[in-house]
Amino acid sequence: MDIVMIPFHDCKKWINEGYRTRDAHLAENFVNSEKVGKLLVVNRPVSLAEKLLKGMDWKTASGKVIEESKNFCLSRLDNGIYCIDTFVPDLVKVAIEKKNWWFTAFTYDFVKKSINKAILLLEMEKPILLLQNPMAIGAVDSVKCSQFVFDAIDNWLYHPQMANIKELVKRNYNYVDQNADMIITVSEALTKTFVKNKNIHWVSNGVDIDYFSDAFKTEKTDVRVVGYVGKIQDRVDFDLVEKCLKKFSKVLFVFLGPVYSQQKRIRGLKKKYSNIVFRGDIHYTKLPQEMKEFDIAIIPHKVDNFTNSMNPLKLYEYLSAGKQVVTTAVAGVDGISENVYLSANDDEFIENLQKALDSLESSDCKAISDSIPAEYTWKNKSELMLELMSSLQE
16 A cells, blocks of 8 residues: 655654654554555745744755755655655745645645645555645645545644634535545544544554663653643643742753743743743654653643543653653553543642652653553554545445
8 A cells, every 4th residue: 555645744854853643653664564555755845034034944854865956855764655746936925824724735736736646656555645734635636546535633623733724624525525535543532523423443552662762761860850742832831830930949840842822921931930941943853762750740731622532642652651641631641551540630639649749669661661552552543544444445
């Protein structure tokens, strides 16, 4: 089975930040599966505006070039993934449309023809289109694939950063609902977003358990460390975090990840409390070592429509790293491991954090890591998705 994959994050991001997202993990496992012949990843088109203002190279920085022209490049990465890059000389339109340009770019004939050119060059046989980016709907009808599968990663209708393009997202989801041969969702709640499609399957996130074995904390430190890993956005409940800072004044709270919102709130916390630090984005290859200092890991997320559409990848990674997890009652955290403390409210979160800290002397990193059911490995999740997609070609 050949696959054309249009991910939310593309190869450039995977290379720059590490293979840390759902689409990246799936791609890594797909290309190593006996069920897959060739895997072609379609990178998001790069505009002239991005090239000038951000100094962005429109081509993927690594890999062997197979075919290249003025605005087109097909490469093969070292891990066997093929990727296509396109350059679109839009400048003013990008400034006017902003996030909408993401959708516009995939409607251009040049971009759609470039995808089909890559399919032809690679001699792909009746490939399946796996779309994970709802802003790339414009390319679906024109791409020469045998079936169309949509993998829904979070509900963009409730994503704070997509509020200005909500109506566009709604139209694109409606297109998916009516036209996809199969829909796969990251969470059970997300299946309810697509009411017309009769071929919907829930496949949660997973983890490479062995990858995080270097994160086991083997030496006791004088100061206990509570850690968080992930994009720091509106979903993080800093009111709850502040209550924890007050209650556990001798505990250090470490946040690893890029800050995309709530900057003013964060500046205030850093100024007011000495027991909180933000270390910025960490490349995925360095994450296990950075997590090693954590005694406990937390998911202090708000419970709302957006977080209820998610399946926290960090939960599996925390457990794999041998950390007890204290979390709010967001979707996807219940029933995974006895080492997860599920909290119905702020008071219970603080109580659970105290319990986790009190039990550190008797906790065992390897036992915590082993508590993850085998079904939650990325290998098993990717094989399940491949079996589902293969059923469309039977």
